Amino acid sequence: MPPERAAQTGKPRVLAIAEAANPEWVSVPLVGWSLAQALREVADVHLVTQIRNRDAVLRAGLVEGQGFTAIDSEAFAAPLWSLAEKLRMGEGKGWTMVQAINALSYPWFERLVWKTFGADIRAGTYDIVHRITPLSPTISSSLAGKCAKAGVPFVLGPLNGGVPWPAGFDAERRREKEWLSYLRSAYKLLPGRGATLRHASAILAGSRHTAGEVPERYQHKVVYLPENGIDPARFARRADPAPGALRACFVGRLVPYKGPDMLLEAAADLLRSGQMTLDVIGDGPMMPQLQAMAADLPGVTFHGWMAHRDVQQVMAQSHILSFPSIREFGGGVVLEAMALGVTPLIVDYAGPGELVQDGLGFKVPCGTREEIVRRFRVELQRLAADPAALASTGVATRQRIESHFTWSRKAEQVRAVYDWIRSGQPGNPPAFFL
Structure with a gap:
């Protein structure tokens, strides 16, 4: 988007990176899509997503090259996804295994994002770079440091995941093939995590647990913001149960x-x-x-x-x-x-x-x-x-x-974070769920 248009609208220019962003799916892809779309109400947004989402995004009405860009990282992503499906040993199980494999393939996606948009980021075309997905806090970002070097604020999240299995449910844990969950906390030692948190201007945490996993020295830029929201057009009915039981x-x-x-x-x-x-x-x-x-x-x-x-x-x-x-x-x-x-x-x-x-x-x-x-x-x-x-x-x-929880309200909350960053981050970060 031309800089003069941003000045006219008063909206920040945001490069929204959501590897998973799909209006026709559920879970993380729907969160990525919904938040990126809602942000268009408060910012001039260009969505960057993975090629597997391209057709659904086109069907939703975005124009490729204008409203979004699809990054083809399938050379790495496709074979690693197939490997994850084999290792998780059961449909819908072994979620920690899937995240571990995604952590191996995702850096290639970000490398291609920088190859495509690095020059624009360095040139100041965008006021904010916001990585919306992956939601997993175990996956670091090389873009955080590159954006910091270019002088462009980088927003990370909302991040969520890694809630410990409650005591007494080890049998359920094993039935879910969650073998790697016993070692999950090791992600805090992985290369890149510290640099990602250090270079991020704001860290959106989707749960109190995830917020608590951020080291104390970065807590001053953590914003608690549950990642899920509601689209009133999708959930428009009102409860009307029959009387009786x-x-x-x-x-x-x-x-x-x-x-x-x-x-x-x-x-x-x-x-x-x-x-x-x-x-x-x-x-x-x-x-x-x-x-x-x-x-x-x-x-x-x-x-x-x-x-x-x-x-x-x-x-x-x-x-x-x-x-x-x-x-x-x-x-x-x-x-x-x-x-x-x-x-x-x-x-x-x-x-x-x-x-x-x-x-x-x-x-x-x-x-x-x-x-x-x-x-x-x-x-x-x-x-x-x-x-x-x-x-x-x-x-x-x-x-x-x-x-608090419509996607429009979510967009307003994120916009408040953007404004806090752009004003020089005075005082504490915004709080929406006291």
Whole structure:
């Protein structure tokens, strides 16, 4: 974008780097895409992403060469991704292994980004370089130092990940093929991490845990900013459960750490008595086990996998999102439930525990499997006594989403960080979630 146009609009010129940015996918690629797009409301943004996202970005309406650039790093990325799929030994498992392999291929992507945009960065074409994805704090950035040398502020994040497995869930950890998670903290010793943090002008941390992993000498530039957000156009419905029994839903992969088996066990008595119904949205290796557990439980419906845009059709029929997951980084599904006015019932650990504050849902302390089942059973029985009373909590959750968690609000929060950087970083960094 010509410098004179930036002066006219008053918007900072931002090179937004999101290797994973795809409007048609979920999880990290959707976060990368959504944040980069929302930032266009407050900044003049040029998106840089990986070639695998090109067609989806074009279908979304961006013009290649103007709104975005696709970097072809497949020479390294494709074979290493294939290797990761083999090493993780199971569909959807071994996430730490995938991140470790990505850490090997990602530097080539950044090298190609610098080859394409280095001259423009040195020439001052951009006011800010912002690396949005990868979200993993284990993956360093060579661009941070290069931008610092060029005198262009570099923003890193939001970063999130590495939440420790709770004590008592080693069996689930092994079933998820998370062998490398035992060694994850070694990433702090990897070359490049210190330089990345040192050269970054601001470090956006998606969780309190990730913020706490940043060394004390860099804490003055850490901003807590949960990475997930809500697109009101995608989640526009309002909760409207039928009167009568407590209607609950579970949304997620059917894998051990998400706890769908714990939920069925906790809800069994209420399901048998007709005081509760349960919609299970998602698929995964536990499906046969869960169906067997529910064989004699009336009121349980397994919907299987559903397109992301269709999930809200089922969720909106619920009073509560019953979600006993014990290892969520961001907890996007919790925000989606809150956006609909569906009250979350969660385990007070990691991402969901940070999102569900007083008056916005219900939390049970983390503990052993038996403790979580017992605590969920008690809460479900309490809520089933008067499901209609949850309506007021639903109003509060929607208000919280509108005030803090729409992508537009996220963009405004990031813009405040940009302004803080460009003003010389006086005082403490902005705080949005006190």
